[in-house]
Amino acid sequence: MGEFTHFNNRGEAVMVDVSEKKQTVREAIAAGTITMSRACFLKLAEGGMGKGDVLGVARIAGIMGAKKTSELIPLCHVLNLSKVELEFFLLEQECAVKAVCTVRTVGKTGVEMEALTGVSTALLTIYDMCKAVDKSMEIGNICLEKKTGGKSGIYQRQMESGEQ
Amino acid sequence: MGEFTHFNNRGEAVMVDVSEKKQTVREAIAAGTITMSRACFLKLAEGGMGKGDVLGVARIAGIMGAKKTSELIPLCHVLNLSKVELEFFLLEQECAVKAVCTVRTVGKTGVEMEALTGVSTALLTIYDMCKAVDKSMEIGNICLEKKTGGKSGIYQRQMESGEQ
Amino acid sequence: MGEFTHFNNRGEAVMVDVSEKKQTVREAIAAGTITMSRACFLKLAEGGMGKGDVLGVARIAGIMGAKKTSELIPLCHVLNLSKVELEFFLLEQECAVKAVCTVRTVGKTGVEMEALTGVSTALLTIYDMCKAVDKSMEIGNICLEKKTGGKSGIYQRQMESGEQ
Amino acid sequence: MGEFTHFNNRGEAVMVDVSEKKQTVREAIAAGTITMSRACFLKLAEGGMGKGDVLGVARIAGIMGAKKTSELIPLCHVLNLSKVELEFFLLEQECAVKAVCTVRTVGKTGVEMEALTGVSTALLTIYDMCKAVDKSMEIGNICLEKKTGGKSGIYQRQMESGEQ
Amino acid sequence: MGEFTHFNNRGEAVMVDVSEKKQTVREAIAAGTITMSRACFLKLAEGGMGKGDVLGVARIAGIMGAKKTSELIPLCHVLNLSKVELEFFLLEQECAVKAVCTVRTVGKTGVEMEALTGVSTALLTIYDMCKAVDKSMEIGNICLEKKTGGKSGIYQRQMESGEQ
Amino acid sequence: MGEFTHFNNRGEAVMVDVSEKKQTVREAIAAGTITMSRACFLKLAEGGMGKGDVLGVARIAGIMGAKKTSELIPLCHVLNLSKVELEFFLLEQECAVKAVCTVRTVGKTGVEMEALTGVSTALLTIYDMCKAVDKSMEIGNICLEKKTGGKSGIYQRQMESGEQ
Numbered sequence: 001m002g003e004f005t006h007f008n009n010r011g012e013a014v015m016v017d018v019s020e021k022k023q024t025v026r027e028a029i030a031a032g033t034i035t036m037s038r039a040c041f042l043k044l045a046e047g048g049m050g051k052g053d054v055l056g057v058a059r060i061a062g063i064m065g066a067k068k069t070s071e072l073i074p075l076c077h078v079l080n081l082s083k084v085e086l087e088f089f090l091l092e093q094e095c096a097v098k099a100v101c102t103v104r105t106v107g108k109t110g111v112e113m114e115a116l117t118g119v120s121t122a123l124l125t126i127y128d129m130c131k132a133v134d135k136s137m138e139i140g141n142i143c144l145e146k147k148t149g150g151k152s153g154i155y156q157r158q159m160e161s162g163e164q
Numbered sequence: 165m166g167e168f169t170h171f172n173n174r175g176e177a178v179m180v181d182v183s184e185k186k187q188t189v190r191e192a193i194a195a196g197t198i199t200m201s202r203a204c205f206l207k208l209a210e211g212g213m214g215k216g217d218v219l220g221v222a223r224i225a226g227i228m229g230a231k232k233t234s235e236l237i238p239l240c241h242v243l244n245l246s247k248v249e250l251e252f253f254l255l256e257q258e259c260a261v262k263a264v265c266t267v268r269t270v271g272k273t274g275v276e277m278e279a280l281t282g283v284s285t286a287l288l289t290i291y292d293m294c295k296a297v298d299k300s301m302e303i304g305n306i307c308l309e310k311k312t313g314g315k316s317g318i319y320q321r322q323m324e325s326g327e328q
Numbered sequence: 329m330g331e332f333t334h335f336n337n338r339g340e341a342v343m344v345d346v347s348e349k350k351q352t353v354r355e356a357i358a359a360g361t362i363t364m365s366r367a368c369f370l371k372l373a374e375g376g377m378g379k380g381d382v383l384g385v386a387r388i389a390g391i392m393g394a395k396k397t398s399e400l401i402p403l404c405h406v407l408n409l410s411k412v413e414l415e416f417f418l419l420e421q422e423c424a425v426k427a428v429c430t431v432r433t434v435g436k437t438g439v440e441m442e443a444l445t446g447v448s449t450a451l452l453t454i455y456d457m458c459k460a461v462d463k464s465m466e467i468g469n470i471c472l473e474k475k476t477g478g479k480s481g482i483y484q485r486q487m488e489s490g491e492q
Numbered sequence: 493m494g495e496f497t498h499f500n501n502r503g504e505a506v507m508v509d510v511s512e513k514k515q516t517v518r519e520a521i522a523a524g525t526i527t528m529s530r531a532c533f534l535k536l537a538e539g540g541m542g543k544g545d546v547l548g549v550a551r552i553a554g555i556m557g558a559k560k561t562s563e564l565i566p567l568c569h570v571l572n573l574s575k576v577e578l579e580f581f582l583l584e585q586e587c588a589v590k591a592v593c594t595v596r597t598v599g600k601t602g603v604e605m606e607a608l609t610g611v612s613t614a615l616l617t618i619y620d621m622c623k624a625v626d627k628s629m630e631i632g633n634i635c636l637e638k639k640t641g642g643k644s645g646i647y648q649r650q651m652e653s654g655e656q
Numbered sequence: 657m658g659e660f661t662h663f664n665n666r667g668e669a670v671m672v673d674v675s676e677k678k679q680t681v682r683e684a685i686a687a688g689t690i691t692m693s694r695a696c697f698l699k700l701a702e703g704g705m706g707k708g709d710v711l712g713v714a715r716i717a718g719i720m721g722a723k724k725t726s727e728l729i730p731l732c733h734v735l736n737l738s739k740v741e742l743e744f745f746l747l748e749q750e751c752a753v754k755a756v757c758t759v760r761t762v763g764k765t766g767v768e769m770e771a772l773t774g775v776s777t778a779l780l781t782i783y784d785m786c787k788a789v790d791k792s793m794e795i796g797n798i799c800l801e802k803k804t805g806g807k808s809g810i811y812q813r814q815m816e817s818g819e820q
Numbered sequence: 821m822g823e824f825t826h827f828n829n830r831g832e833a834v835m836v837d838v839s840e841k842k843q844t845v846r847e848a849i850a851a852g853t854i855t856m857s858r859a860c861f862l863k864l865a866e867g868g869m870g871k872g873d874v875l876g877v878a879r880i881a882g883i884m885g886a887k888k889t890s891e892l893i894p895l896c897h898v899l900n901l902s903k904v905e906l907e908f909f910l911l912e913q914e915c916a917v918k919a920v921c922t923v924r925t926v927g928k929t930g931v932e933m934e935a936l937t938g939v940s941t942a943l944l945t946i947y948d949m950c951k952a953v954d955k956s957m958e959i960g961n962i963c964l965e966k967k968t969g970g971k972s973g974i975y976q977r978q979m980e981s982g983e984q
Contacts, residue, residue: 004207005296007216008905013876015883017903019845019924025511032303043168052171056381056505060388060566061238063507067562067570070887072232072285073292074225074880078887078900080570082600083509085500104511108902112299113292120284120303121236128237128277132169135276135311135319139196139284140304147299155299172413177384179391181411183353183432189675220669220873224730224880227671231726231734234395238388242395242408244734246764247673249664268675272410332535333624335544336741341712343719345739347681347760360631371496380499389566396564398723400613401620402553402716406723406736436738440627441620448612448631449564456565456605460497463604463639463647467524467612468632475627483627517839548709548833552716552894555835559890559898572898574928575837577828596839660863661952663872688959699824708827717894724892728941729948730881768955769948776940776959777892784893784933788825791932791967791975795852795940796960803955811955 006075015075021108026149030115031100032142033091034123040134041095044126055088055097058125062086065121066103069114079107081114086122099123100145110150116142170239179239185272190313194279195264196306197255198287204298205259208290219252219261222289226250229285230267233278243271245278250286263287264309274314280306334403343403349436354477356431358443360470361424362451368462369423372454383416383425386453390414393449394431397442407435409442414450427451428473438478444470498567507567513600518641522607523592524634525583526615532626533587536618547580547589550617554578557613558595561606571599573606578614591615592637602642608634662731671731677764682805686771687756688798689747690779696790697751700782711744711753714781718742721777722759725770735763737770742778755779756801766806772798826895835895841928846969850935851920852962853911854943860954861915864946875908875917878945882906885941886923889934899927901934906942919943920965930970936962 008014036044047054063084070078083104088097101118103111123139130137147155172178200208211218227248234242247268252261265282267275287303294301311319336342364372375382391412398406411432416425429446431439451467458465475483500506528536539546555576562570575596580589593610595603615631622629639647664670692700703710719740726734739760744753757774759767779795786793803811828834856864867874883904890898903924908917921938923931943959950957967975 002296004211004216004218004293006221006293011211011216012907013216013221013879013883014906015887015901015904017924019902019926047168047175052168052175052177053381053384054168056384057170057177057238057388059505060385061236063505064392064563064566065236067507068232068236071884072225072229073289074221074884076292077902080572080599080900081507082511082569084507086506087504104509106511107900112295113288116288116291116303120288124277124280124284125237127280128240129168129170131276132166135308136321137307138304139280139306142303143301144295144299157300176415177387177391178414179395179409179412181432183410183434217873217876220876221880223669224877227669228727228730228884231671235392238392241410244408244736244763245671246675246733248671250670251668268673270675271408330624332539332544332546332621334549334621339539339544340743341544341549341715341719342742343723343737343740345760347738347762375496375503380496380503380505382496385498385505385566389564393564396560399720400553400557400560401617402549402720404620405738408736435736440623441616444616444619444631448616452605452608452612453565455608456568457496457498459604459636460494463636464649465635466632467608467634468630470631471629472623472627485628545709545712548712549716551833552713555833556720556891556894559835572900572927573835574839574897576835578834579832596837598839658952660867660872660874660949662877662949667867667872669872669877703824703831708824708831708833710824713826713833713894717892721892724888728881728885728888729945730877732948768951769944772944772947772959776944780933780936780940781893783936784896785824785826787932788822791964792977793963795936795962798959799957800951800955813956 013075018108023106023108024149025106026110027104028111028115028147029102029145030119031098031145032119032123033096033098034126034137034139035094035096036137037134038095040130043133044130045090054126054129058122059086061125062101062118062122066114066118069117073113076113077109079105081105084118086118097126110147112144112147177239182272187270187272188313189270190274191268192275192279192311193266193309194283195262195309196283196287197260197262198290198301198303199258199260200301201298202259204294207297208294209254218290218293222286223250225289226265226282226286230278230282233281237277240277241273243269245269248282250282261290274311276308276311341403346436351434351436352477353434354438356439356443356475357473358447359426359428359473360447360451361426362454362465362467363422363424364458364465365462366423368458371461372458373418382454382457386450387414389453390429390446390450394442394446397445401441404441405437407433409433412446414446425454438475440472440475505567510600515598515600516641517598518602519596520603520607520639521594521637522611523590523637524611524615525588525590526618526629526631527586527588528629529626530587532622535625536622537582546618546621550614551578553617554593554610554614558606558610561609565605568605569601571597573597576610578610589618602639604636604639669731674733674764679762679764680805681762682766683760684767684771684803685758685801686775687754687801688775688779689752689754690782690793690795691750691752692786692793693790694751696786699789700786701746710782710785714778715742717781718757718774718778722770722774725773729769732769733765735761737761740774742774753782766803768800768803833895838928843926843928844969845926846930847924848931848935848967849922849965850939851918851965852939852943853916853918854946854957854959855914855916856957857954858915860950863953864950865910874946874949878942879906881945882921882938882942886934886938889937892937893933896933897929899925901925904938906938917946930967932964932967
């Protein structure tokens with residue numbers, strides 16, 4: 001098992017040295033959901049029909065949020081992202097929106113945090129735009145789905161039984 | 165039931181006019197959790213004992229994140245927060261950390277988004293600092309616990325049965 | 329005629345003291361246009377029909393840009409904007425998009441720069457999203473249309489003959 | 493004729509993938525003007541003589557603005573600019589200031605937006621510093637003058653007859 | 657003697673609650689110096705004569721830096737500064753530049769940190785612009801000179817004997 | 821002796837062209853101190869024992885500050901830092917804390933300003949957290965200790981006699 005890498009041997013936080021690491025293509029895919037009341041979900045789903053495009057705004061927020069990752073997460077390296085994409089899926093049965101964020105870079109560190117930050121910012125923006133209708137919404141299931149590139153190689157999240 | 169308030173009557177996104185709203189004391193409390201493997205949880209719990217204070221870093225990130233809310237959430241008003249506090253609870257049985265963020269302001273709009281952004285940023289920072297040990301961590305249960313002040317008055321989240 | 333107010337009597341730039349000014353409701357409306365080839369204009373106009381909503385993205389960029397004014401314009405005071413709205417008008421004959429930004433605050437200084445920055449950011453975003461089709465687009469006619477509130481009172485731009 | 497490149501095939505905004513593009517030297521030159529009353533223009537022109545250096549402040553704002561492009565324009569990639577220069581020309585007959593911004597990078601995407609944002613920020617700053625004297629100033633003629641590097645090669649703006 | 661106010665009774669960092677504090681006019685004056693070689697000092701002093709205005713650039717950087725204080729200092733409250741002024745004094749004998757930053761606000765907390773951040777940013781900018789000539793420059797004597805307003809009242813730094 | 825490099829031959833500020841410079845590993849180490857009353861120093865020193873970790877917060881602030889250098893210093897290039905580390909030394913006799921910041925990158929320009937900004941931000945944060953106990957603290961001795969990489973080669977600060 002690995003060790004926490006963001007501390008030096010005195011237990012002090014440090015932005016670790018990646019000078020010697022290779023520049024490779026790295027990709028990460030993260031996902032998460034926001035669950036809401038049926039009434040709120042139906043209103044949001046209508047948005048695509050010209051009544052107010054919640055997901056269009058959340059998509060822009062998520063992309064811009066991914067670019068801000070190194071300002072938000074103290075020990076993250078600054079990375080020049082070469083791609084950010086956000087997809088949304090309406091989960092009708094659960095009255096939920098699933099956000100999936102794909103980030104790519106050519107760099108020395110992975111982009112897991114950028115994909116996770118993109119997802120989180122998009123879901124928070126949905127919350128903001130829907131909160132006048134439903135304050136009890138819940139954001140959850142935020143996790144790394146997949147990661148490629150870099151020394152640690154491929155990571156693929158195990159699907160839980162019954163998971164979508 | 166309310167309507168989405170972030171769109172005008174043409175369905176276009178707008179930062180709504182709050183000029184005429186009263187300045188009152190407003191508070192919001194949001195919470196969320198990050199669940200991890202037992203091995204990772206034990207390492208994190210040790211941190212308080214001088215081996216690398218993950219939660220200390222996450223607390224600062226969460227406070228600074230709450231102050232950045234209006235930069236992240238497109239239609240949020242800029243607010244001068246008068247208090248931000250982040251508490252962490254180690255949930256040993258679930259191998260999870262619960263983050264609770266309390267935000268207060270004297271202003272014209274509520275601080276729900278600031279509390280939720282504080283929680284999210286703190287949890288993402290924990291993910292970042294622990295991901296060398298466990299990449300399968302999951303962030304969830306992010307929700308508004310309570311809100312006071314403003315015209316819409318008090319909101320208190322219903323405790324689900326079995327919830328902590 | 330007035331004097332430049334952003335310099336002290338030694339000719340040095342200064343963020344002027346507004347401590348003693350009154351908090352009043354202030355509003356500013358600014359406008360500007362981007363002119364493009366007919367082919368580009370038609371593509372953009374189609375966007376509303378689901379093929380890529382250029383103006384939806386530009387609206388969000390303009391609102392967020394207005395909130396960033398004091399970071400961009402060195403001697404601008406930080407203001408908590410209470411409203412930002414961006415409207416777009418398709419000028420078919422000129423193959424142009426007109427952007428109009430309305431900003432309101434309750435504060436000690438006017439919001440002219442915020443409205444102008446909102447317009448500029450929105451138009452730059454349109455340029456960015458259309459530049460693969462037409463690089464010869466031109467941004468122009470950026471000006472203050474109207475301003476109310478504050479000691480200097482109402483300003484209303486004189487309509488030029490033949491102006492829309 | 494090209495297509496809008498900032499949307500995927502579902503018409504959703506995306507920060508497009510440039511992972512596979514080559515790093516080459518890229519340069520862009522953008523220009524724009526601000527036109528003002530004669531009285532205001534004369535005051536500004538005097539500034540160089542120690543009475544308040546409007547253009548010195550605008551130059552710094554423009555350079556810093558160019559560096560902020562990817563924060564302002566939602567789908568712009570983050571680029572490490574290797575050069576930013578801002579020149580101003582006093583157009584006495586028109587009572588206008590022309591700003592020209594040259595940006596260079598070694599990267600995977602062009603720097604048109606950075607040059608245009610540098611020009612816009614500089615002109616907005618001039619507006620801010622002169623608005624106590626003249627509120628009817630107009631910003632215009634913002635366009636890309638030239639661009640080199642990258643797959644699409646050289647772009648050179650056609651001089652209109654009678655244009656400076 | 658007081659206690660550290662940025663920790664709660666569990667020793668955790670917190671942005672302290674100022675909701676109940678009164679809005680009063682608050683001012684702070686901070687100062688600091690940068691000392692350099694005589695050759696470098698003479699070059700810098702010439703700058704006012706059109707050869708490159710180091711202090712003009714540093715003044716803008718200091719003003720903008722003061723506005724960014726709450727982004728840099730984790731537990732600082734966001735404040736809408738109502739005045740920022742930076743003065744420079746050439747100390748010929750010491751081959752030093754003294755920077756003095758005056759900040760004012762009408763708010764619930766003092767502006768000591770804003771004045772100190774303005775001074776620091778201005779001095780760092782001088783370092784940046786002169787470092788090709790002298791890398792051994794030293795920044796020092798950064799301290800709070802005076803503070804008025806707020807419950808703790810007036811603070812005036814004791815002049816040390818022999819101090820300027 | 822060198823010349824100021826941040827001005828063109830008209831004496832205008834410019835972000836200089838580094839397109840043709842080589843990417844090499846570059847490192848810079850900067851240091852500085854904050855001196856305080858004995859009472860304040862003792863309280864701060866206790867912090868490590870669970871009563872409020874001033875240095876832990878200052879470390880995070882310094883690391884994040886170093887990443888923000890190009891936003892604060894007008895003519896600094898944006899650099900993707902590959903390492904940032906902050907160490908603190910308690911100087912008991914002087915009642916001072918010495919901060920040392922080490923920054924590394926693989927890039928076209930040096931990281932002196934990043935190391936100096938990291939030190940300054942850390943020391944300002946210590947001031948902020950201790951100012952309720954002692955307002956007369958002084959920040960000083962901020963200088964570049966060492967720099968390697970790049971065309972200008974190694975710089976090593978001369979130790980003054982009696983210096984630590």
